[in-house]
Amino acid sequence: MATTDYSRLTRALPFWICLSSLPVLGFAAYMGGWWLLILFAYTWMFFGLMDFLAGLNTGNPDPETPETALFWHRLVTLIWLPIQLVVIYGAIYYATHNGAYSWAEKIGLLASVGILSGSVGIVFSHELMHQKPAFERHLADGLLASVLYSHFRSEHLKVHHPYVGTPRDPVTARYNEGFHRFFPRVLRGCARSAWGAERAFLARKNLPVWHHTNPFWKYGALQFICLWMAYLMGGAAGIGLFLVQAGMAIWQLELVNYIEHYGLTRKHLGAGKYEHCQPHHSWNADQRFTNYVLINLQRHSDHHYKPSRRFPLLQTYSAEDAPQLPMGYAIMGLVAMIPPLWRRRMNPRVRAWRRKFYPEITDWQAYNKAQNPMPK
Numbered sequence: 001m002a003t004t005d006y007s008r009l010t011r012a013l014p015f016w017i018c019l020s021s022l023p024v025l026g027f028a029a030y031m032g033g034w035w036l037l038i039l040f041a042y043t044w045m046f047f048g049l050m051d052f053l054a055g056l057n058t059g060n061p062d063p064e065t066p067e068t069a070l071f072w073h074r075l076v077t078l079i080w081l082p083i084q085l086v087v088i089y090g091a092i093y094y095a096t097h098n099g100a101y102s103w104a105e106k107i108g109l110l111a112s113v114g115i116l117s118g119s120v121g122i123v124f125s126h127e128l129m130h131q132k133p134a135f136e137r138h139l140a141d142g143l144l145a146s147v148l149y150s151h152f153r154s155e156h157l158k159v160h161h162p163y164v165g166t167p168r169d170p171v172t173a174r175y176n177e178g179f180h181r182f183f184p185r186v187l188r189g190c191a192r193s194a195w196g197a198e199r200a201f202l203a204r205k206n207l208p209v210w211h212h213t214n215p216f217w218k219y220g221a222l223q224f225i226c227l228w229m230a231y232l233m234g235g236a237a238g239i240g241l242f243l244v245q246a247g248m249a250i251w252q253l254e255l256v257n258y259i260e261h262y263g264l265t266r267k268h269l270g271a272g273k274y275e276h277c278q279p280h281h282s283w284n285a286d287q288r289f290t291n292y293v294l295i296n297l298q299r300h301s302d303h304h305y306k307p308s309r310r311f312p313l314l315q316t317y318s319a320e321d322a323p324q325l326p327m328g329y330a331i332m333g334l335v336a337m338i339p340p341l342w343r344r345r346m347n348p349r350v351r352a353w354r355r356k357f358y359p360e361i362t363d364w365q366a367y368n369k370a371q372n373p374m375p376k
Helices: 003-031 033-054 066-078 080-097 101-131 134-145 154-164 179-204 215-261 289-294 300-306 331-336 339-357 364-372
Strands: 268-270
Touching: 003 033, 003 080, 003 101, 003 268, 033 101, 033 179, 033 215, 033 289, 033 331, 066 101, 080 101, 080 134, 080 215, 101 134, 101 154, 101 215, 134 154, 134 215, 154 179, 154 364, 179 215, 179 339, 289 300, 289 331, 289 339, 331 339
Parallel strands: none
Antiparallel strands: none
16 A cells, blocks of 8 residues: 555544444344443443543644545445444344344344444435535435435435524524424424425426425335335334334434534524524534544534535634534533533523624524524
């Protein structure tokens, strides 16, 4: 291997840390019992601990790096779909054909798989859906279908990115809105807004909503295939366990969505228009280890500023330009599950953000009431 290729490989290897979850899951499946909780401890607690040990990474790569130099970074996202499918359906088959497993263990195993498909699979699908090559977008659709959340692509690209920080985006968590209220609201709102976005897109081309180019046809077909494969692996029980896996993955996705924009809003300019999305409209986090695990998803300020920029090239921002989370997503996700603790940590930061970036708005309660017709 040439020196240049070796250097590129070594720079990419930390982003392959997600693969370490596979032997942990295999060990948990073999041991059964309480060992099935180990993947949760590994991904949410151990990774959080590693953030403290590894510290912050505030360095920025050259955003003009050619795509040919990112092969080893991209490769991990390209190979994940077959890995995830083997893990999901292998776990269903193992759980339904292992006579020693109790029902609690079967559910625990597939919940553990859901941690993997949510913390890795959906994150990778998010990266892939933003890219131009059709092959990568097809991989993203496959990953989302495997957790029964295919409409996320339409909602994310055609609703969330254009309208983040505004009342039109159901995924932007409102100030003082706890996750336990946010989650059911988003489950209802995302599918509806995704369908509405595709319907409006087709209408602009004078096409009916049932036209074959509506991606919901593809979403439905892929999700049906995923459920059918679950049935082949384990019958009706296999479908039930597949739903456990999918539910766990979706919970993780929306927990991250909750963290990324909590309490942040874009200024209304009148006539239904809002200011352009800037780095200060997303929470930024520089925790090195979780950024390796989540392929720089925590550099979310730059992702919304430059959505098509590949994950190895995402930039980070100082507190002068973007609001900073006190800890990485791994720990902040646990905090978000305890609303009083979350509000204690985050509400003062939201208020400081308001004073810094929008000092002219003195009554935020009245401002949000006027701009936000959605339920609190």
